[in-house]
Amino acid sequence: MRYAMVIDTKKCVGCSDCVVACQTENNVPEGFCRDWITEVVSGSYPNLELELRSERCNHCEEAPCVRCCPTGASHVVEGGIVLVNASECIGCGACIASCPYDARFQHPDGHVDKCTFCHHRLKKGQLPACVSVCPTKCMYFGDLDDPNSEVSQLLKDRKYKTLAPEAGTKPHVFYLI
Amino acid sequence: MPTSRRKFIKISALGLGGLAATGGAMNLMGMNPLLDAAVKENVARKLSRTPTYCEVCFWKCAGWVYTDEQQNITKILGNDDDPHCNGRLCPRGTGGIGMYTDEDRLKTPLIRSIVNGEETFREVSWEEALDLIASKFTEVREKYGPESFALLKHGSPGKHLEHLFKAYGSDTIAEPAYAQCRGPRETGFALTFGSWVGSPEPTDIRDTECLVLIGSHIGENMHNTQVQEMSDAIDRGATIITVDPRLSTAASKSDHWLPIKPGTDMALLLAWMHVLIYEDLYNKDYVEKYTTGFNKLKEHVRTCTPEWAYAITTIEPEVIRKTARAMAAAAPATIVHPGRHVTWYGDDAQRARAVAMLNGLLGSWGNRGGFYFKEGLKVPKYPHPEYPKPKWGWEAIGEKYPYAQMGITQELIKATIESEHNEHPIKAWMVAGTNLTQSLPQQEKTIEAINNLDFLVVVDTMPMDITGYADVVLPECTYLERYDGIRSAPNRNPSIAVRIPAVKPKYQSKPAWWISKQIGERLGLGAYFDYDDYEEVIEWQLKQLGTSLEEMKKIGVKNFERTSGPLYLKEDQDHEFFTSSGKVEFYSKDLKSKGFDPMPVYTPHPEPPEGYYRLNYGRSPVHTFSRTINNPNLSALKDENTLWVHPKVARIRGLQKTQEVWLKNQDGVVSDFPIKVRVTERIRWDSVYMYHGFGHANKKLSRAFGKGASDSQLITRTAVDPLMGGTGLRGNFVTILTEDPHKNSVI
Numbered sequence: 001m002r003y004a005m006v007i008d009t010k011k012c013v014g015c016s017d018c019v020v021a022c023q024t025e026n027n028v029p030e031g032f033c034r035d036w037i038t039e040v041v042s043g044s045y046p047n048l049e050l051e052l053r054s055e056r057c058n059h060c061e062e063a064p065c066v067r068c069c070p071t072g073a074s075h076v077v078e079g080g081i082v083l084v085n086a087s088e089c090i091g092c093g094a095c096i097a098s099c100p101y102d103a104r105f106q107h108p109d110g111h112v113d114k115c116t117f118c119h120h121r122l123k124k125g126q127l128p129a130c131v132s133v134c135p136t137k138c139m140y141f142g143d144l145d146d147p148n149s150e151v152s153q154l155l156k157d158r159k160y161k162t163l164a165p166e167a168g169t170k171p172h173v174f175y176l177i
Numbered sequence: 178m179p180t181s182r183r184k185f186i187k188i189s190a191l192g193l194g195g196l197a198a199t200g201g202a203m204n205l206m207g208m209n210p211l212l213d214a215a216v217k218e219n220v221a222r223k224l225s226r227t228p229t230y231c232e233v234c235f236w237k238c239a240g241w242v243y244t245d246e247q248q249n250i251t252k253i254l255g256n257d258d259d260p261h262c263n264g265r266l267c268p269r270g271t272g273g274i275g276m277y278t279d280e281d282r283l284k285t286p287l288i289r290s291i292v293n294g295e296e297t298f299r300e301v302s303w304e305e306a307l308d309l310i311a312s313k314f315t316e317v318r319e320k321y322g323p324e325s326f327a328l329l330k331h332g333s334p335g336k337h338l339e340h341l342f343k344a345y346g347s348d349t350i351a352e353p354a355y356a357q358c359r360g361p362r363e364t365g366f367a368l369t370f371g372s373w374v375g376s377p378e379p380t381d382i383r384d385t386e387c388l389v390l391i392g393s394h395i396g397e398n399m400h401n402t403q404v405q406e407m408s409d410a411i412d413r414g415a416t417i418i419t420v421d422p423r424l425s426t427a428a429s430k431s432d433h434w435l436p437i438k439p440g441t442d443m444a445l446l447l448a449w450m451h452v453l454i455y456e457d458l459y460n461k462d463y464v465e466k467y468t469t470g471f472n473k474l475k476e477h478v479r480t481c482t483p484e485w486a487y488a489i490t491t492i493e494p495e496v497i498r499k500t501a502r503a504m505a506a507a508a509p510a511t512i513v514h515p516g517r518h519v520t521w522y523g524d525d526a527q528r529a530r531a532v533a534m535l536n537g538l539l540g541s542w543g544n545r546g547g548f549y550f551k552e553g554l555k556v557p558k559y560p561h562p563e564y565p566k567p568k569w570g571w572e573a574i575g576e577k578y579p580y581a582q583m584g585i586t587q588e589l590i591k592a593t594i595e596s597e598h599n600e601h602p603i604k605a606w607m608v609a610g611t612n613l614t615q616s617l618p619q620q621e622k623t624i625e626a627i628n629n630l631d632f633l634v635v636v637d638t639m640p641m642d643i644t645g646y647a648d649v650v651l652p653e654c655t656y657l658e659r660y661d662g663i664r665s666a667p668n669r670n671p672s673i674a675v676r677i678p679a680v681k682p683k684y685q686s687k688p689a690w691w692i693s694k695q696i697g698e699r700l701g702l703g704a705y706f707d708y709d710d711y712e713e714v715i716e717w718q719l720k721q722l723g724t725s726l727e728e729m730k731k732i733g734v735k736n737f738e739r740t741s742g743p744l745y746l747k748e749d750q751d752h753e754f755f756t757s758s759g760k761v762e763f764y765s766k767d768l769k770s771k772g773f774d775p776m777p778v779y780t781p782h783p784e785p786p787e788g789y790y791r792l793n794y795g796r797s798p799v800h801t802f803s804r805t806i807n808n809p810n811l812s813a814l815k816d817e818n819t820l821w822v823h824p825k826v827a828r829i830r831g832l833q834k835t836q837e838v839w840l841k842n843q844d845g846v847v848s849d850f851p852i853k854v855r856v857t858e859r860i861r862w863d864s865v866y867m868y869h870g871f872g873h874a875n876k877k878l879s880r881a882f883g884k885g886a887s888d889s890q891l892i893t894r895t896a897v898d899p900l901m902g903g904t905g906l907r908g909n910f911v912t913i914l915t916e917d918p919h920k921n922s923v924i
Contacts, residue, residue, distance in 0.1 A: 010411055010430065011408045011411050011412070011430075013396030013397070013404065013408075013426045013430075013798065014396075014426065014798070015267060015268050015396070015399055015404075015798035015799070016268045016798065016799050016814045017265075017266070017267055017268040017271055019268070019814060020268045020271040020272040020799075020810055020811070020814065021252075021271050023810065023813075024251065024252040024253075024271065024272075024274060024810070025252060030809065030813060031813065033813075041424075041857060041858055041859060043858065044824075044858050045424075045436070045823065045858045045859075045860075045861065045862075046424075046434065046436040048424050048429070048434075048858055048859065049429070050424055050426070050428075050429035050859070052426065052429075132265075133254070133255070133265050133266060133271055134265065135262075135265045135266075135267050135399070135401055135404050135405050135408070136396075136404060136405065136407075136408035137265075137405070137408060137409075138408065
């Protein structure tokens with residue numbers, strides 16, 4: 001099992017519903033977020049391209065945050081989900097510095113926090129909160145090891161990219177372009 | 178601007194200590210520490226859910242409010258059975274929880290009082306506030322007649338108060354949602370198809386093959402069904418054509434983006450009709466069977482060639498032809514979208530008519546992938562005595578505009594300002610759920626009218642700017658804490674949704690139905706409010722509709738079968754449109770008889786003077802007008818607006834990104850607050866753009882005060898639609914000031 005998220009930039013309108021849903025679902029402290037919207041404009045008027053996309057922890061296969069964690073608080077669980085064990089985290093910030101996606105932040109309680117792919121919901125057979133609320137249904141979630149899963153099919157049929165591929169982290173969040 | 182008689186009171190002026198203490202206490206009992214503990218211990222909380230429909234915008238999506246055992250609201254999710262949201266709310270609906278938790282909410286009734294020679298607000302009991310209001314209702318009725326008490330409203334609370342006003346004898350009622358928003362399109366479509374577009378729009382985006390958006394920002398306006406269906410249309414490979422001077426989100430998703438010069442849309446619409454007719458691409462069967470005036474239209478647009486339109490719109494003739502052909506190829510599964518906020522240049526009803534006529538040529542009205550025939554359920558009226566007949570009201574006040582079908586706010590404002598020949602003097606206002614200083618243009622006129630009032634009562638959940646001008650402020654509870662009327666909106670199928678309180682009202686806030694009943698009873702109108710709790714009204718109505726409150730509490734939304742016939746026209750079906758001819762009217766005898774152009778005509782609109790830029794404004798997907806800016810969940814996403822300027826403009830004027838600037842409009846009005854520059858290619862060099870709703874002036878809105886600039890403040894010039902009185906707002910021009918113009922003055 002390898003969990004992955006696929007986000008269709010052709011459909012995302014950048015409304016931030018994923019951000020609010022994550023905050024209420026995961027009780028993210030005020031002023032912080034585990035996911036966010038990025039807008040990229042290229043070209044010049046009127047020959048323009050606009051890409052809107054929802055970003056978060058990429059749950060990398062080669063996760064630098066896990067490698068550099070001195071206490072083992074950052075770890076990988078079933079399905080390739082990268083999690084932080086708050087009680088083992090000493091808040092040293094090494095993982096924050098190592099993440100090429102700027103996906104981690106220091107929780108006011110001292111530990112490091114980030115997207116969990118809504119691990120607690122997956123256990124109950126539910127989709128991550130962000131995926132479940134998106135009005136444009138531009139986000140897909142599933143198992144890359146299952147060739148028939150929606151995510152596998154989309155990556156087979158459509159052009160896609162990952163963010164910062166040069167970092168060699170093998171992200172598990174894919175963007176359809 | 179406020180005069181000495183009515184000094185603007187910041188609600189924080191008095192009772193700050195008390196409010197702050199309440200806030201602290203609420204924090205102690207608030208949700209966060211409990212939730213933190215629950216998360217840390219990984220304890221699964223037992224959540225229960227209550228049905229509601231959202232009040233953060235007018236789309237009114239049905240959802241579930243989740244509360245834990247301590248009666249804390251934890252989240253709000255969409256109702257899977259709701260045709261407005263299909264189980265998925267937008268960010269504002271998801272963040273609706275912040276309307277409830279906002280610690281800046283109005284907490285107690287307030288009365289304007291003089292303390293130590295200073296005008297200030299005094300916290301009072303409901304009894305005292307309601308007694309005072311009732312005495313003013315009586316006073317106005319005795320001195321001038323009930324018609325002189327006006328209601329300016331928006332949303333669900335407005336409905337309850339409208340009932341009070343009608344029982345009292347006044348239908349001097351208006352809302353900015355008409356003359357400042359969608360009014361012109363209803364007139365334009367009614368004159369062509371005999372029907373309003375209405376809300377939600379019966380656009381069959383789900384099945385369309387070609388969607389044409391003209392200044393309509395689906396994706397930035399989060400009109401949920403439309404956003405969802407447009408996303409499906411993208412998946413299906415439908416052609417999307419967007420006309421917008423700015424690269425909107427929708428424009429970026431389009432096959433064709435037409436970056437039109439602002440103010441010239443009518444020329445493009447006429448040229449499109451020209452191509453459809455003269456290239457013989459129009460829907461001949463439909464035009465022959467259902468329309469009238471085609472030959473006159475053909476002659477009318479003969480000279481409106483794409484080359485003619487190119488010189489006006491800057492859209493190349495080949496692009497105009499190509500897009501017209503794309504529309505025709507997909508017809509009748511083509512939607513030329515009517516838009517929603519369409520009060521732009523003063524000829525808006527005529528422009529909306531051109532949009533309607535284009536749809537007529539394509540045969541999209543009544544066809545799959547175009548516009549479907551919507552159907553709603555009529556909710557039976559809870560029995561009450563007949564309303565008395567007012568001597569005059571919104572209709573008489575707006576009689577100058579023969580096609581006005583609702584009250585015109587600006588005309589009510591005029592009738593409030595004393596003048597010699599005013600036959601309809603308005604002496605008191607109740608304002609409910611609309612922040613008039615932001616939702617109306619010409620702020621100075623609004624304030625002048627307020628200064629002419631004998632009495633102003635404001636009902637709101639938040640200390641919006643308008644509350645500062647009130648004599649009495651009533652704290653309404655949020656939609657999460659109250660019953661409201663049954664939502665019955667026309668869609669593909671009739672459906673109803675209920676709003677049940679998920680939690681008890683915070684502070685001393687009360688629902689609008691209760692406020693109406695309390696005032697009504699004090700005025701001897703108790704017979705109109707024959708219930709103890711609004712729950713009884715809904716219960717009775719639901720029973721008439723063949724369901725029950727008990728059932729609705731479990732399901733939230735109930736869908737019904739259609740009874741009015743099919744969703745679309747059947748082949749060769751006769752169909753009578755509700756126009757005077759029974760046909761789709763390309764040529765309008767009615768308009769002609771009233772002295773208006775029977776077919777839309779292109780008129781040039783004012784251009785920005787040297788050194789000025791056209792002020793364009795629009796929606797942020799995370800906010801609804803000015804009312805959500807202080808919402809803690811939504812303010813965290815966007816707490817201030819920016820001024821979009823083209824890189825060329827930035828270079829010429831030496832502007833840096835994130836630099837703070839002030840704006841001055843053509844009438845010398847300067848923005849109260851600075852706004853940060855955003856340099857972007859997404860906008861033309863002849864205009865600037867900002868999100869609407871920011872730049873709040875009331876300090877009590879701790880997250881919104883002074884954040885960004887208010888477009889409304891800079892809209893001092895309006896172009897009034899001669900058909901229905903809509904106020905065109907897009908003819909205002911601003912120049913950019915880099916030095917603080919308020920340096921030596923105190924705001």
